[in-house]
Amino acid sequence: MSKKGNPTQPTSRADKGRLTAPVSTNAPAVILVEPQLAENIGSAARAMMNTGLSDLRLVDPKEDWLSDRALAMATNGEKVLRQARRFDTVEAAIADLECVYATTARRRGMVKPVMTARAAADDMRARSADGRKIGIMFGRERVGLTNPEVALANTVVEVPLNPEHSSLNLGQAVLLVGYEWFQAGYAGPGVVMSYNHTRPAANEDMVGLFEHLEKELVNCGFLRNDDMRAVMVTNIRTMLQRAELTEQEVRTFHGIIKELRYGRRDDRPKRQPGYREDDV
Amino acid sequence: MSKKGNPTQPTSRADKGRLTAPVSTNAPAVILVEPQLAENIGSAARAMMNTGLSDLRLVDPKEDWLSDRALAMATNGEKVLRQARRFDTVEAAIADLECVYATTARRRGMVKPVMTARAAADDMRARSADGRKIGIMFGRERVGLTNPEVALANTVVEVPLNPEHSSLNLGQAVLLVGYEWFQAGYAGPGVVMSYNHTRPAANEDMVGLFEHLEKELVNCGFLRNDDMRAVMVTNIRTMLQRAELTEQEVRTFHGIIKELRYGRRDDRPKRQPGYREDDV
Numbered sequence: 001m002s003k004k005g006n007p008t009q010p011t012s013r014a015d016k017g018r019l020t021a022p023v024s025t026n027a028p029a030v031i032l033v034e035p036q037l038a039e040n041i042g043s044a045a046r047a048m049m050n051t052g053l054s055d056l057r058l059v060d061p062k063e064d065w066l067s068d069r070a071l072a073m074a075t076n077g078e079k080v081l082r083q084a085r086r087f088d089t090v091e092a093a094i095a096d097l098e099c100v101y102a103t104t105a106r107r108r109g110m111v112k113p114v115m116t117a118r119a120a121a122d123d124m125r126a127r128s129a130d131g132r133k134i135g136i137m138f139g140r141e142r143v144g145l146t147n148p149e150v151a152l153a154n155t156v157v158e159v160p161l162n163p164e165h166s167s168l169n170l171g172q173a174v175l176l177v178g179y180e181w182f183q184a185g186y187a188g189p190g191v192v193m194s195y196n197h198t199r200p201a202a203n204e205d206m207v208g209l210f211e212h213l214e215k216e217l218v219n220c221g222f223l224r225n226d227d228m229r230a231v232m233v234t235n236i237r238t239m240l241q242r243a244e245l246t247e248q249e250v251r252t253f254h255g256i257i258k259e260l261r262y263g264r265r266d267d268r269p270k271r272q273p274g275y276r277e278d279d280v
Numbered sequence: 281m282s283k284k285g286n287p288t289q290p291t292s293r294a295d296k297g298r299l300t301a302p303v304s305t306n307a308p309a310v311i312l313v314e315p316q317l318a319e320n321i322g323s324a325a326r327a328m329m330n331t332g333l334s335d336l337r338l339v340d341p342k343e344d345w346l347s348d349r350a351l352a353m354a355t356n357g358e359k360v361l362r363q364a365r366r367f368d369t370v371e372a373a374i375a376d377l378e379c380v381y382a383t384t385a386r387r388r389g390m391v392k393p394v395m396t397a398r399a400a401a402d403d404m405r406a407r408s409a410d411g412r413k414i415g416i417m418f419g420r421e422r423v424g425l426t427n428p429e430v431a432l433a434n435t436v437v438e439v440p441l442n443p444e445h446s447s448l449n450l451g452q453a454v455l456l457v458g459y460e461w462f463q464a465g466y467a468g469p470g471v472v473m474s475y476n477h478t479r480p481a482a483n484e485d486m487v488g489l490f491e492h493l494e495k496e497l498v499n500c501g502f503l504r505n506d507d508m509r510a511v512m513v514t515n516i517r518t519m520l521q522r523a524e525l526t527e528q529e530v531r532t533f534h535g536i537i538k539e540l541r542y543g544r545r546d547d548r549p550k551r552q553p554g555y556r557e558d559d560v
Contacts, residue, residue: 050446050447111529115470161459167356176455183440190399191399192394193394194391195391
């Protein structure tokens with residue numbers, strides 16, 4: 001069991017520029033109503049730690065949230081478990097909160113706003129930034145929240161999933177709702193190019209490479225047909241431009257051309273323009 | 281263990297209007313590279329079923345993906361496990377794919393686009409709609425993907441999480457990436473109001489309620505101070521407007537006013553304007 005707690009993806013402190021976001025203050029509380037299994041409390045705590053949540057409130061939990069089974073599932077979330085608070089009733093658990101979101105999988109006969117997890121996360125961020133105390137309620141593993149419990153909440157949250165197979169376990173539900181909370185605070189780019197001690201090639205680097213390649217392709221006979229030459233050159237340049245080479249890769253490519261053309265032969269030129277031989 | 285597989289949130293077929301999306305064709309394949317534990321393969325299969333993915337490919341798995349432990353974690357994902365295919369190498373598993381995304385938690389010394397799970401999902405949707413065959417690779421539980429394996433992918437995917445606690449288990453990683461794939465196909469509203477056999481109150485319903493309430497508040501003496509009356513009326517109307525009452529609730533409110541004012545007393549009026557007594 002504890003082996004499953006091992007990280008699939010270890011984090012290095014040296015990973016500069018990772019796509020992440022700071023953990024915010026005034027994050028929502030997570031209220032688990034009558035959780036049945038210690039493992040599920042543990043995995044909820046792990047998901048909370050992953051997504052920057054720390055205030056765990058347990059309403060009449062049926063097993064010990066500091067048992068070995070809970071701690072094994074929690075891994076890094078142990079701190080969350082140790083700070084968790086137990087309450088007898090939902091009313092007591094949410095007494096200090098100003099806005100409560102109830103996660104449900106089925107519609108109740110209540111006139112209440114229903115939000116996707118993503119829309120709810122935006123709503124939570126706006127209220128949190130405004131200083132409001134907020135919380136997210138999750139129901140029992142088998143039967144969810146009762147209608148009187150949902151009635152205590154301001155808003156219902158649904159997670160859009162495959163309509164034929166939308167059931168989640170408790171830890172997964174906390175992970176997805178917490179994930180959306182965390183993403184709503186992520187202001188970084190969606191896509192970056194990772195450059196490792198190098199930089200994108202400048203256009204003059206590319207032209208130098210094209211000219212070197214085309215000269216040797218003429219010399220070796222590949223571009224011997226004058227009629228076709230212009231089309232071939234355009235196609236080759238298009239292909240190489242699309243690769244968005246770095247300046248390091250341009251130098252490597254110069255070396256590849258030279259070695260393919262001359263190998264260790266006697267007519268090997270001393271240098272090619274645009275690269276230093278010792279770079280390759 | 282199998283109890284954990286029980287749904288926390290049962291789905292009813294009667295839940296019309298749920299915030300969900302259809303499962304699309306040409307969804308990404310999921311490639312698990314040397315998964316160590318049957319439970320993790322099972323929970324990945326469950327996450328795939330939740331998020332509309334079905335093509336599971338296993339590269340040299342270390343345990344039986346149809347074992348009891350795998351099936352217990354998979355719950356609804358059993359179908360995915362039964363259709364899963366085993367491959368000896370990553371190269372064989374992705375041979376037919378035209379674009380491969382590699383999930384990693386640490387930056388490698390490779391010049392490659394790095395996308396958040398959300399940006400990657402948009403990218404996948406665009407390619408999928410264009411008929412491209414795509415896949416998402418997940419590494420071993422402890423050590424992830426090797427650099428040569430990442431080099432086979434077109435794009436790296438990172439999940440932005442708490443930088444101090446970003447480790448996910450395999451099932452959670454598949455759930456979050458699959459969840460983003462599914463959300464990228466969700467075209468529904470972020471927020472809806474659930475009306476249960478009723479409709480929002482029209483403005484004339486509200487004015488009728490205000491006039492009934494204010495008349496009785498004058499009669500009972502609450503609005504006896506003429507100087508304050510206009511301010512009080514404005515505040516009361518503001519409070520009630522904010523509740524966005526339904527027409528059913530307006531009728532209930534008429535009944536509440538009447539009963540609070542007259543109870544079973546002899547001076548109880550036969551009717552109030554704007555509601556039918558038998559509605560309440």
